[in-house]
Amino acid sequence: MPQTLVQKILSKACGKVKVEVGDVVEPQVNLAMSHENAALVINQFQEIFSGTSLEAYVWNPDKIAIIFDHRVPAESKKTATNQKKVRTFIEKQGITKFHDIRGDEGGICHQILPENGYVLPCSVIVGTDSHTTTHGALGAFSFGVGATEMATVWALGRIMNIEVPATIKVIANGDFGKYITSKDLILYLIGKLTAEGANFKVLEYTGSTFEKMNTSARLTVCNMSVEAGATSGIVPADTETVRYLRDEAWYKGKLDLVQSDSDAKFDRIVEIDTDSLEPQIACPHTVDNVKPVSQVEGTKIDQIVIGSCTNGRLEDIEIAADILRGHKVSRNVRLLVFPASARIYKQAMDRGLFSSLLEAGAVIMNSGCGPCLGIHQGALGDGERALATTNRNFKGRMGNPSSEVYLSSAAVAAASAITGVITDPRKGGY
Amino acid sequence: MLKVTYKFEDDISTDIIYPGRYMATVLPSETPQYAFDDITELNKILNSSEKLEIPLVIAGKNFGCGSSREQAASTLKGHNVIVIARDFARIFLQNSINLGLRTIICPDIEAQQDDEIEITESKVINNSLKKEFNITPLPAARQAIIDAGGLIPYAREVLVRERGNNCKI
Ligand code: SF4
Numbered sequence: 001m002p003q004t005l006v007q008k009i010l011s012k013a014c015g016k017v018k019v020e021v022g023d024v025v026e027p028q029v030n031l032a033m034s035h036e037n038a039a040l041v042i043n044q045f046q047e048i049f050s051g052t053s054l055e056a057y058v059w060n061p062d063k064i065a066i067i068f069d070h071r072v073p074a075e076s077k078k079t080a081t082n083q084k085k086v087r088t089f090i091e092k093q094g095i096t097k098f099h100d101i102r103g104d105e106g107g108i109c110h111q112i113l114p115e116n117g118y119v120l121p122c123s124v125i126v127g128t129d130s131h132t133t134t135h136g137a138l139g140a141f142s143f144g145v146g147a148t149e150m151a152t153v154w155a156l157g158r159i160m161n162i163e164v165p166a167t168i169k170v171i172a173n174g175d176f177g178k179y180i181t182s183k184d185l186i187l188y189l190i191g192k193l194t195a196e197g198a199n200f201k202v203l204e205y206t207g208s209t210f211e212k213m214n215t216s217a218r219l220t221v222c223n224m225s226v227e228a229g230a231t232s233g234i235v236p237a238d239t240e241t242v243r244y245l246r247d248e249a250w251y252k253g254k255l256d257l258v259q260s261d262s263d264a265k266f267d268r269i270v271e272i273d274t275d276s277l278e279p280q281i282a283c284p285h286t287v288d289n290v291k292p293v294s295q296v297e298g299t300k301i302d303q304i305v306i307g308s309c310t311n312g313r314l315e316d317i318e319i320a321a322d323i324l325r326g327h328k329v330s331r332n333v334r335l336l337v338f339p340a341s342a343r344i345y346k347q348a349m350d351r352g353l354f355s356s357l358l359e360a361g362a363v364i365m366n367s368g369c370g371p372c373l374g375i376h377q378g379a380l381g382d383g384e385r386a387l388a389t390t391n392r393n394f395k396g397r398m399g400n401p402s403s404e405v406y407l408s409s410a411a412v413a414a415a416s417a418i419t420g421v422i423t424d425p426r427k428g429g430y
Numbered sequence: 431m432l433k434v435t436y437k438f439e440d441d442i443s444t445d446i447i448y449p450g451r452y453m454a455t456v457l458p459s460e461t462p463q464y465a466f467d468d469i470t471e472l473n474k475i476l477n478s479s480e481k482l483e484i485p486l487v488i489a490g491k492n493f494g495c496g497s498s499r500e501q502a503a504s505t506l507k508g509h510n511v512i513v514i515a516r517d518f519a520r521i522f523l524q525n526s527i528n529l530g531l532r533t534i535i536c537p538d539i540e541a542q543q544d545d546e547i548e549i550t551e552s553k554v555i556n557n558s559l560k561k562e563f564n565i566t567p568l569p570a571a572r573q574a575i576i577d578a579g580g581l582i583p584y585a586r587e588v589l590v591r592e593r594g595n596n597c598k599i
Contacts, residue, residue, distance in 0.1 A: 024571040040456035040500060047582050054594050071454065078454040130498040130521055146500040146525035147456075152585040156592070160585060161571035195441055196492040200520050229492065231520055286441055373450045394443040394496055399451065401468045 002261035004167040005236055006202045009141040009258070013124045021265075023164045030123035030140075031097075032153045033065040035109050037128050039082035042089050044151035058093050059157035065097035065118055066090060067109035072101045072368040075376030107341025107367040110134040110223060110309035114215070114244075115343055117251035121237030122258050126153055131309055131391065133226045137218035138245070139237030139258070141202075144226065165231050166267040167202045167260070168193075172209035174275035179319075179425040182217035183311055183389070183409035185209070186224045187280035189272065191290030199229035201267055204260065209274045210235055215244035216313045223310045224391050227287040236260065279424055282407035285395045293412060299422040301406070302384040303334045305398075306413050307365070308372040311389035312340030314347050316410035320362075321353040323414035323430040329361035330420030336378050338365040362417070374399025387422060389413050431557065432486045432512070434545045436472050440490035444502040444522065453499060458529070461501045462508030476509045488541045489515035494522025500529070507531040514539055514547075514554055527572050528581035535566040 001018055003011065011019045013027035034041050049056040058064060066086060074080035083101075090098050099105055099112050106112075110131055113119050121139030125132065128150045135142035145159070152160055172185060189203075203225045210218065218235045225233025235241075236259045245251040279293040306312070306320050317339060329335045337357055339345040345367050348354055354364055365371075371378025372390040379399030380386055386398055386405045393405035406422065415425035452464040466472040476485060487506075493515040494502060503525040506513065512532040516539060526533040536554045541547060545558035554563045568576070578584035 024569065037453070037456065037499070043457060044582065048586050048589060052586065052590055052594060054589065076454060082454060082456065128498055128500075130496065132498075144498040144521050146498055146503070146521060146528060148500060148528040148581050149524065152581060155585060155589055160581065160588070161575065163569060163571065195495060196517070196519070199492070199517070229495065229519060373453075375450055375453065392443075392445075392496065394445045396445050396449055396468055401449075 002263040002265065004264045004266065005204060005234060005258060005260040006141050006167055006232070007164060009122050009124060010164055012122065019164045021164050021166045024161055025164055026158045026160055027124050027162070028158050029063065029126055029153050030120070031063055031065060031113070031118055031125045032150060033067070033109055033113060033125065033127035033129070033132065034150060035067050035129060036070045036079065036082060036086070037147055038066050038086045038089070040147040041128060041150045041154065042086065044148045045154050048151055048155050058095070058154045061094040062096050064095045064154065065113060066095060067099040067112045068101050068106070069108045070369045070373065071376050072106070072366065103342050103345070105342055107343065108309045108312065108369060110219070111313065111340035111344065114138060114219060115249055115341060117245060117249035120251070120255065121241055122256040126150065126159060130226050131223050133230060133233045134219055134223040134309060136222040136225070136232050136234035137215055138241050139235060141232055141234065143232045165200060165202050167204050168198055169266040169269045170203055170205050170272065171207040171269060172205065172272040172274055173207045174209055174273050175212070176274055176277065179411040180274070180277050180279065181409045181411065182213055182220045184277055184280045185272065185274060186221045187282055187290050187407065188277060189270070190224065190228045190282070190288050191280070192270070193228040193288070195227065195286055195288040196229040198225070201230055203228065203230045203233045205233065205235045211238065215240060216315050219313070220310055227391060279409060279412050279426070281412065281422065282393055284393055284404040284406065287391070287393060287407065293422065293424045296406070296422050297424060299406070300385065301333055301387045301416055301420060301422060303336065303378065303380060303386045304413050304417045305336050305371045305378060305386060305388035305390060306410050307336070307338030307340065307370065308390040309340055310391040311410050312338060312344065314344050316389060317344070317348045317353050318351070320410045320414035321356040323411060323425060324360040324362070324417065325356040327360055327418045329417045332420040333417060335362040335417040336365055336371055337362050338370045339367050341367050371398060373397065387413055387416050432484055432547050432549070434488050434541050434543050434547060435475060435482060435485040436487050437541065437543045438487065438489040438493070441492045441495055442489055443496035444494055444499050445496055447494065447502040448499060448505045453501065456501065458504035458508065461505040465505040465509060483510070485509055485511045486547060487511055487513045488539060489513060491516045493518050495519040500525045503529045503531050512549070527568070527575050530576070530580040536563050537566060538563045
């Protein structure tokens with residue numbers, strides 16, 4: 001029987017020849033990721049063992065990854081104490097894939113995982129973060145779970161009771177015009193599908209546009225797949241995946257490149273032509289409220305944020321530096337740049353990108369989630385408006401329910417930083 | 431018979447249910463005070479001293495979209511809330527089942543604040559409108575977790591079966 005890529009991954013993880021859409025399965029997990037919310041996972045993990053005579057040890061300390069990123073360095077004693085509790089647990093359990101608050105190997109979980117070779121094609125990954133969909137960019141089946149579900153994975157090494165999801169196949173063909181990026185493509189797609197259009201389903205990305213995309217750009221697309229409700233986004237692993245894992249993540253082991261069968265049954269097929277794609281903007285307060293930039297040009301902005309697990313990679317900082325070089329950030333706007341990982345931070349610094357950004361007036365922040373969730377850096381004032389390269393614009397997302405957040409690519413964000421209003425980067429002659 | 435405490439539109443995100451600024455508060459015993467913190471009126475009702483026995487919230491599509499934060503489920507569970515929605519976002523629904531928060535999928539539900547509602551095994555009856563709406567049953571696998579009293583007792587049983595011999599549950 002023909003199978004989709006995700007069916008094949010789940011068959012393997014369950015030790016079966018095949019699984020069908022809708023089957024209830026308990027797949028083995030290859031990697032279980034948490035961030036600061038490991039504090040809650042630990043609590044639930046200990047609950048599972050309470051009342052038994054079993055000692056509370058995790059199933060496999062090498063398959064658990066914990067990355068501090070949401071509130072780093074800690075903004076309050078509460079967060080600091082949670083982080084301390086997690087460190088103690090990590091030591092006791094012997095968890096190896098731990099990325100603390102460090103300038104050499106820290107960063108946002110969804111960047112740390114791929115760049116360290118923790119994400120492999122054909123693996124099953126769960127994370128206590130909804131954007132765990134990101135890792136499908138390397139051909140993994142990767143999705144977000146809650147803390148209690150993660151606690152059961154820590155205890156048992158597998159996920160209890162999930163249904164094999166149906167797959168929506170997205171076929172994108174064509175090239176990107178100047179200053180058009182994979183961010184514009186995924187925003188466009190979310191606008192078409194709506195915020196719940198892919199609920200409980202997987203989005204599988206194929207077509208010449210994806211074949212030509214590098215892993216960075218694919219990560220952006222899979223990252224935001226959850227904004228259409230998808231359980232996961234996935235790009236079938238190919239020669240680019242192998243290149244990334246060997247050259248950028250220094251992974252030396254064996255790689256399993258698997259694809260959907262050509263006659264596999266898809267829930268539906270969505271086709272996109274990227275040749276004529278315009279820069280896209282998600283307008284307040286839902287990610288699916290997407291408009292081409294031409295419809296919102298001139299909207300006044302108070303704060304611009306370039307960074308996050310969506311668009312805080314080297315390419316994004318580079319395009320921003322290229323656009324801003326020799327220009328000044330408007331006096332009416334604050335520009336905050338936060339690289340997605342310590343490694344990217346160093347690469348950007350070594351390439352001199354920070355000089356261009358600093359001279360323009362940008363503030364470079366440490367790697368982490370920072371302003372993306374508005375908890376301890378870069379909160380917005382009442383009635384203020386932000387333009388961000390992040391992935392969510394829900395009411396209150398940047399720390400203030402009476403503010404507004406627009407989402408765009410790094411190119412649009414950088415061009416808008418110069419003018420102080422939403423600007424089409426193709427028109428500025430940068 | 432229950433009275434509708436609050437009526438929501440579509441796409442209510444976990445940022446609305448449990449704002450990100452309280453994410454450092456993790457323990458289920460401590461989260462309830464922050465439920466719907468930015469909707470002052472609703473937060474007040476939930477936290478008032480004359481607590482409603484069972485607050486009933488009606489929502490449109492995609493309730494609980496956004497972040498995977500489990501606090502969004504534990505904060506409502508702490509107030510014994512029942513949520514009836516046209517449908518739910520995946521992670522929120524799973525978290526609710528895992529923690530034993532009552533979530534009812536009712537694709538055609540019509541109700542306004544203060545309407546009087548009855549919930550049977552297969553139907554939601556709006557007595558104010560004199561209309562009945564079908565409930566979409568959960569898949570059997572989810573029901574098994576609910577029947578066990580949540581994912582923790584469910585997983586504990588599996589764990590003891592697989593790892594333990596001299597166990598006392
Ligand atoms: S950068 Fe934003 S979206 Fe990404 S993991 Fe951090 S908080 Fe979540």
